[in-house]
Structure formats: structure tokens, C-alpha cells
Amino acid sequence: MDEKSAAPEEAERIKKDVRSSLLIVLPLTLLAFAFSPGLLAASTFGIDLGPLSPEEAPLLFAGIELSLALAMLLACKSILVRGVRLLFKSPCADSLIAVSAISAVIASLLLMVQMMxxxxxxxxxxxxxxxGLFLTFTLGGKYLEVRLAARKLSLDEDEGVVPPGAEEMMAEHEAERQRREEEERRKKESEARYRELEALxxxxxxxxxxxxxxxRGEALPAEEEEDEPAASDAPRQEEAAKTPEHTPLLAVTDNAALRFLAFGLLLAIADAALWQTMGLDLLQTAxxxxxxxxxxxxxxLFFASSFALPEALKKCRAQKIFVKNAGVFGTLKxxxxxxxxxxxxxxxxRPFLATIVxxxxxxxxxxxxxxxxxxGVSHPLARVLVASAVxxxxxxxxVSATSSIPGKGVEALINGRAVRLGKREWLxxxxxxxxxxxxxQxxxxxxxxxxxxxxxTGKIAKGLLVFSDEARSDMPRTIRLLESLGVQTVMMTGDCRTAAKRTAKDAGISVYRADLAPAxxxxxVQMLQAHGHSVALLAAKKEDAEAASMADVVLAMQTSESEIAPDILIASGDPSHIPQLITLSRKTVRTVRxxxxxxxxxxxxxxxxxxxxxxxLGDLRFLPLLSVLSMLAGIVAATLVPLGLKGFKFAPHTLDY
Structure with missing residues (x-):
């Protein structure tokens, strides 16, 4: 499962931070635009500005613009600090932003030196x-991404009829997620208190x-003197770890940023070397x-996914497919x-009791x-038994006493007799x-x-109970579609090998694992990941929760009465949507790229x-104009290219390539 998705509170805090930065940078950018191009336009059309003319005091006006730029950089401090911190460790999109912003400031400062x-x-x-325009666009794209990541799934936005029970099911999933988060938080707090106590x-x-x-008059080791300052650094590290940081919804954004940074640096070095050999002075070369x-x-950089993902989510909602976090498309790909x-x-x-022998x-x-x-046992078959008995x-x-053995059965003491109910091997x-x-039989x-x-009862078997669970009729076709996409399919079950073999054969699955306990x-799942696979899990029962915590993506069907909180809920109950989802995710990532x-x-x-x-022309007079035009062209491309996703259509039992 995708671990990069932030907790709701942290995501909301990140959204507020980005919005605050944007509300500061946007007015400063508008002020800079009104100040610089406005004065230049007046000078170009021959309007006499007197002492306000940039030609009269260029350094003064450059200093005013520098102060505005420094205020913008201060508003984006968190992004720039993170980008610089990760630049030489694990470069990301923020690193590219930091390099570009610092480069713009240095280039302008060198121009001011040349003016002097x-x-x-x-x-x-x-x-x-x-x-300023660059930072405004960057913060705008980040805000759209954070808003998309923090947005709660609303069934009111769905197109078509909401399936019965879907709203209650998603509410249960949300409650289960919050419960797990609360347990995880308490566990971390307990561990932190334990570590603090051990440190004390x-x-x-x-x-x-x-x-x-x-x-005793012994000399103190030198290490003890050196250890004391290190302890004071721990609170700072913990404080830094608590600072919320935004990561792109799709990993392709960070990957592309790394390539752009490397290519841009090589291009800049090659250009500087070329112009230096052609006799350009060192200052202009810099x-x-x-x-x-x-x-x-x-x-x-952040607009591409912000425009592409909503279109993909819209396609999913039209088919009653609910995606918990938009970033899951990057993993699903x-x-x-x-x-x-x-x-x-x-x-x-939906198992039912078929026969008793x-x-x-x-x-x-x-x-x-x-x-x-x-x-009282939470296993699905236990509930079926009790309901059938009633x-x-x-x-x-x-029952005097009872003990449940996961993956094997149940042992109970009834009227002084030991009653065992479970697998043949365990008995x-x-x-x-x-x-x-x-x-x-x-x-x-x-x-x-x-x-x-x-x-x-006791040491003698008295009978057997036979349960049946209807197989999905369209599962064999779904398995073939998944294999056509290069996705390996593995069936996991706690049933005996004979029953598992028949079920896998009917579904068209060649690889199956039987007699599996939840652990x-x-x-x-870990074994598949160890072999280099990114693993999705299609599960529903509470017994699969441990496997779900290990999987990269968790899917569930509405018809299966899912007891775990999935990343993607296919409320339509159509398994052929799974390969189509993978196709849509791959097309979405290609569109963003x-x-x-x-x-x-x-x-x-x-x-x-x-x-x-x-x-x-011998100068860089079109430098600001070219930079602005390149930004606008990029924004237009990020806006128009995702429109290609409109051609994708979910079709039952078929793939839309």
C-alpha cells in the first residue's frame, strides 16, 4: 500500500501551508509585474517619468525588485530548504525548484554587478x-496536488446510481482506517515513551x-565529553521529522525532475564552455x-498530474470505482x-452451508x-454456521471454553466434551x-x-460440513486480460490443496497457494515482492488484513462485503475492471510524462x-520574455495533454488500449 499518502490532519496542514505561501507570493508577483514591465512600457512609449525612469536609476529599481524576490523566496522557505537538503542525497522535484530559483537570483545579481x-x-x-511567476505557478500546481490528495471521496459526485450499501461501506472503511491510525499513533507514542525512559x-x-x-580518582573517557552535544541534537531531529512535507502524487514527477535537473545542468555547462571558447567574458558567461x-x-512540473489525475478519477467514478487516494495510480502502473x-x-x-454429512x-x-x-468467532464461515443453525x-x-487456531479451526468444551471443528490435517x-x-466423501x-x-467430539470424527461459495463467472476472462498485460496472478486460500486446485483451474489460474494461515x-505477498514484483491484493475478509498491510495496492469488490479498507473499491463488482484500471493508470502516467x-x-x-x-544581438534582452513564454507554453501543454484521457472508456470484458 502506498505509504507516502499523508494522514488527513497532516495533509490539511500541508494544504494550509502551501495556500499561505501562494497568497503571499501571488500579490508580490503582481506587484513586480506592475512595477517592472509597467515602467519599461512607459519608457518605451516615450512617457517622461523623470526620476522614476529605470534608465535614470537602474540599480535602485533592481534593488526594489530584489527585495520583492527575497520576500517571495522567504514565503517558499520550506520548499527551498527541503530541495537543498535533498539535492545531494535524494534529488526530488523540490530540488529542481530550489536550483532554478537560486539560479534566477544569482543570474540577476550578476546582471546587477555588470550594471555597476x-x-x-x-x-x-x-x-x-x-x-515570481515561476514560484506562483509552482505553488499553484502544488496546491492543486495537495488539494487532490486531501480531498475526501464523495459519493455525491458519482455519475449514475450509487450501489446499495456503498455509502455505509465507505463509512465503515473510513472508521476502520481511523481506528488503525489511532492504534498506530498510540503504538508510536508508547515506543517513544519507552525509548525516552530507556535513554533516561x-x-x-x-x-x-x-x-x-x-x-575513585580515575580519568574520565574522552567519549563521554563528546557524547553530550550529540544528545542535544535529538530534539532538533525529532522536530525536523515532525515538519510536514509535500511529496508529489505520482513518482513520475520526481523522476522527471531528476532528469530535467541533470540535463539542464549538462546543457548549462556545455553552453558556458562553448561561449567561453568563443571569447565571451567570464561575467556574461556566468x-x-x-x-x-x-x-x-x-x-x-506539478500541473501535469493535477490535470491528468482528476480526469482518471472521473472515469473511475463513472464506473462506480472509488479510489481512496489519487496517488495510487502511480503505484498501480x-x-x-x-x-x-x-x-x-x-x-x-458469500459462502453458504451446502451439505452436512x-x-x-x-x-x-x-x-x-x-x-x-x-x-462468537469472527471467521466468515462461523457466521454462516450460526445463521444456518438459527x-x-x-x-x-x-460453551465452557473455546480457542480459535488461525488457519486450522476451533476447539471448544461443550458439556464436558472436547469439540473440534476444522481442517482434516489439524484433527x-x-x-x-x-x-x-x-x-x-x-x-x-x-x-x-x-x-x-x-x-x-473427543477423539472421533462425527461428521463434516460442506460449504459452497459461487465463483465469479467472468473471472477466467479477467485472468486472461491480466496476463495479457504482463501481470502474474496468484491465488491464495486457506482451503486444502484439492479444493484450491479445482478453484484455480476453473478460474484459469496456474499458480495457487493452499493451506495458508493469515500470516x-x-x-x-512478501515473497512476490522479494522477486521484484509490485503486488496488488484482491481481498475482502478480515483474515487478509495482514497480507493487505504488506501489499502495494489493495483492491476489493462491493459484492464481497469487504471487511478491510481497500485503496480501490470496485463497487460495480465487475472483476474485468481490474485490468482496465491498470491500463488506465499506465495511460495516465504516460500522459503526465x-x-x-x-x-x-x-x-x-x-x-x-x-x-x-x-x-x-550580443545581449540577453529577451531573457525575461523567453522565460515567461516557456512557462506559459508548459502550462498550456500540461492543460491540454490530459484531454487525451477522455478517449479512454471502460468496457465490460474488454480492454481499451
Whole structure:
């Protein structure tokens, strides 16, 4: 499951921080635009501004723009600090933003130095105003991303009829998620208190040891003097860890930013070396170097996913597919294996009691014993047993003690007798004797894909209960579609190998794992990940929660009465939507990558035109104009390219490539 998604409170805090920065930078950018281009336009049209003319006091006006730019950078402090901090560790989109912003400031400062040395009025070449526009677009894109990530799923926005129970189900999922988050928070607080207590005890022991050494007249080790400052750094590190940080919804944004940064740096170095060999003075070469580096970051860096993901989510909502977090599309694109839980995945997830076979006990007595032993157990089959016993009027007996063994069965003490209900292998391990007749009938039912549970009183098996769970008729076609996308399918079940083999064969699955306890399912998911797979899990039951915590993406069907909180809920109950979701995610990521590439291409084109300006005109007079035009071109590309997703259509049992 995607771990990058922030908690609701933290996401809301990040959204407020970004919005605050945007509300500061936007007016400053508008002020810079009114100030700089306005005065230049007046000068161009021959309006006499007197002492207000930029040509009269260019450094004064450059200083005013510098102060505005510094105020903008201060408003974006969190983004810039994070970008610089990760620049040499793990470069990300914020690193590219920081490099571009700093490059714009350095290039403008060098232009101011040139103005001081030569007396030329180079006021119109400063990048302070384009920097404001760049930061405004960047914060705007970030705000759209954060808003999209923090947005709660609303069923009122869905197109078409909401399936019965969907709203209650999503509310249950939200309550389950909040409960888990609260448990995780309490666990972390408990661990933090324990570590703090251990640190205090260690410090007390160290101080006591030091005092004892002083009393004995021994010299203190030098390490103790060096350790003390390090302890004071811990609160700072904890405080830094608490600072909320925004990460892009799609990893492709960070990946593209890293490529843009590397390419922009190489291009700037190559251009600087070229112009230096052509005789350009060192100061102008440095100005050109940082100007090209400023172009390396497209202003549309965060707009591409902000425009593409809502379109993809709209397509999902139209098919009654509810996505918990939009960022899951980035993970779903890389899915190469999907583990399908038999109950609720391969089957409808609605088991029912089909047959009772007894030896020495009536069907009603067997059902009463089984329901009494299973009463209060949370397993789906236990609830089916109790409901069947009540509906058929079977007598429920008082249970003195009960013990549930995950993946094996239940043991209870009823009227002084030990009653065991579970798998054949477990009963045999406990020394229970099972007649050949029961074994033969049990194998026959298992070979037809039925769930067979044996009942024993004392050390003798008295009968078996047979459950049936209808398989999804369209699952074989779905499996073929998944395999056509290169996605490996694995069925996981706690049923015996014979029943699992029949179910997997009917569904068209060649790889299956049987006799799995809940912990074993989690290990199977980890095993797939160890082999290099990104794993999706189609599950529904509470017993699959441990495996769900390990999976990269968790899916559930509405018809399976899901008891876990999935990343994607397919309320339509159509399994053919799973391969189509993977196709949609891949197309969405390709769309975002194309939009980013076009935005970067616009920046490269602007850098080429800057070359032409310097070569033919001998200066960088069009530097701010080219930077602004490249930004606008990138924004237009990020806006228009996602429209290509409108052509994608979900179709039952088919893939829209």
C-alpha cells in the first residue's frame, strides 16, 4: 500500500501551508509585474517619468525588485530548504525548484554587478519578475496536488446510481482506517515513551558511573565529553521529522525532475564552455550559465498530474470505482503481480452451508455442536454456521471454553466434551480418528472445489460440513486480460490443496497457494515482492488484513462485503475492471510524462532562442520574455495533454488500449 499518502490532519496542514505561501507570493508577483514591465512600457512609449525612469536609476529599481524576490523566496522557505537538503542525497522535484530559483537570483545579481561595472541599464534583463511567476505557478500546481490528495471521496459526485450499501461501506472503511491510525499513533507514542525512559535510565547509569570514577580518582573517557552535544541534537531531529512535507502524487514527477535537473545542468555547462571558447567574458558567461539553469525547471512540473489525475478519477467514478487516494495510480502502473484471495476475490465471498454429512449424529445435532463452538468467532464461515443453525432451529449449547487456531479451526468444551471443528490435517495432528467413509466423501467434495470442515467430539470424527461459495463467472476472462498485460496472478486460500486446485483451474489460474494461515498469506505477498514484483491484493475478509498491510495496492469488490479498507473499491463488482484500471493508470502516467516532456521541450526551445539572441544581438534582452513564454507554453501543454484521457472508456470484458 502506498505509504507516502499523508494522514488527513497532516495533509490539511500541508494544504494550509502551501495556500499561505501562494497568497503571499501571488500579490508580490503582481506587484513586480506592475512595477517592472509597467515602467519599461512607459519608457518605451516615450512617457517622461523623470526620476522614476529605470534608465535614470537602474540599480535602485533592481534593488526594489530584489527585495520583492527575497520576500517571495522567504514565503517558499520550506520548499527551498527541503530541495537543498535533498539535492545531494535524494534529488526530488523540490530540488529542481530550489536550483532554478537560486539560479534566477544569482543570474540577476550578476546582471546587477555588470550594471555597476559598465553603467549599462540592464534593468529589463533581470529575472526577478519571471522568478515570481515561476514560484506562483509552482505553488499553484502544488496546491492543486495537495488539494487532490486531501480531498475526501464523495459519493455525491458519482455519475449514475450509487450501489446499495456503498455509502455505509465507505463509512465503515473510513472508521476502520481511523481506528488503525489511532492504534498506530498510540503504538508510536508508547515506543517513544519507552525509548525516552530507556535513554533516561542510560543517562542515569552513565552519570552514576562517572561520579563513581571521580570518587575513585580515575580519568574520565574522552567519549563521554563528546557524547553530550550529540544528545542535544535529538530534539532538533525529532522536530525536523515532525515538519510536514509535500511529496508529489505520482513518482513520475520526481523522476522527471531528476532528469530535467541533470540535463539542464549538462546543457548549462556545455553552453558556458562553448561561449567561453568563443571569447565571451567570464561575467556574461556566468550570467548565461545560470539563466539556462533557470530554464531547466518547467513551471508546469506539478500541473501535469493535477490535470491528468482528476480526469482518471472521473472515469473511475463513472464506473462506480472509488479510489481512496489519487496517488495510487502511480503505484498501480507498476503492478506486475496480483494476489487474489479465493473468498471475495475468485469467488463472490458469500459462502453458504451446502451439505452436512454425519456419522452417529443427526444433521441437526452436528449443526448445533458446530454453531455452538463457532458462536462468537469472527471467521466468515462461523457466521454462516450460526445463521444456518438459527434458521434451521438447531439447538445451541453452552460453551465452557473455546480457542480459535488461525488457519486450522476451533476447539471448544461443550458439556464436558472436547469439540473440534476444522481442517482434516489439524484433527489428525490432534489424534482424531476419521473414518474412511468421511475421508472419501470429504475428498469428493473438495475435488469439486467445496470447503470441507470436519467435526469431532473427543477423539472421533462425527461428521463434516460442506460449504459452497459461487465463483465469479467472468473471472477466467479477467485472468486472461491480466496476463495479457504482463501481470502474474496468484491465488491464495486457506482451503486444502484439492479444493484450491479445482478453484484455480476453473478460474484459469496456474499458480495457487493452499493451506495458508493469515500470516502465511502475508509471507506470500512478501515473497512476490522479494522477486521484484509490485503486488496488488484482491481481498475482502478480515483474515487478509495482514497480507493487505504488506501489499502495494489493495483492491476489493462491493459484492464481497469487504471487511478491510481497500485503496480501490470496485463497487460495480465487475472483476474485468481490474485490468482496465491498470491500463488506465499506465495511460495516465504516460500522459503526465508527455506533458512534462513538452513543458521541458518548451524550456529547451527558449534556451535555444536565448543562444540566438546572444549570438546575433550580443545581449540577453529577451531573457525575461523567453522565460515567461516557456512557462506559459508548459502550462498550456500540461492543460491540454490530459484531454487525451477522455478517449479512454471502460468496457465490460474488454480492454481499451
Amino acid at each position: 561595472l559598465t553603467g549599462e541599464a540592464l534593468f529589463h534583463q533581470l529575472l526577478f519578475t519571471p522568478l 535510565r542510560a543517562e542515569e547509569r552513565r552519570l552514576a558511573e562517572r561520579e563513581a570514577r571521580r570518587a 550570467i548565461f550559465f545560470f539563466s539556462v539553469l533557470f530554464f531547466a525547471c518547467p513551471a508546469a 507498476h503492478i506486475s503481480a496480483i494476489a487474489l484471495s479465493k473468498s471475495g476475490g475468485i469467488t463472490e465471498g 454425519g456419522e452417529g449424529l443427526s444433521d441437526s445435532a452436528i449443526l448445533g455442536l458446530a454453531a455452538s463452538a463457532e458462536n 434458521s434451521r432451529g438447531a439447538h445451541l449449547m453452552r 489428525e495432528e490432534e489424534g482424531v480418528q476419521i473414518s474412511n467413509s468421511l475421508l472419501t 470429504g475428498d469428493q467434495f473438495a475435488s469439486r472445489g467445496k470447503i470441507v470442515i470436519y467435526l469431532a 502465511d498469506k502475508a509471507k506470500e 508527455l506533458a512534462l516532456s513538452l513543458a521541458f521541450l518548451a524550456a529547451v526551445l527558449a534556451a535555444v532562442l536565448l543562444h540566438a539572441s546572444l549570438f546575433f
